[in-house]
Amino acid sequence: MLLYSPEPAILPTSDILFDSWAFTTVKGKLPGRPPVQPYLHGVEDHKQAETYVAWREEVWVFAKKHR
16 A cells, blocks of 8 residues: 655746745845745645554554544
8 A cells, every 4th residue: 555645736936936035134024925835845735634553453443433
């Protein structure tokens, strides 16, 4: 079984965006300067990720929870 997370949507960039982010001395908001985070990490949905791990001996614990 192959498990992986779906790839987040990657936002397009431009020279203008990189130039606006390079202004490190600007303290206030600058028009046309979006937050960097979505460009670094991709756009993710805000659903909580769920991961379940069970050893063969303990599978019955999860089977009871989902009934």
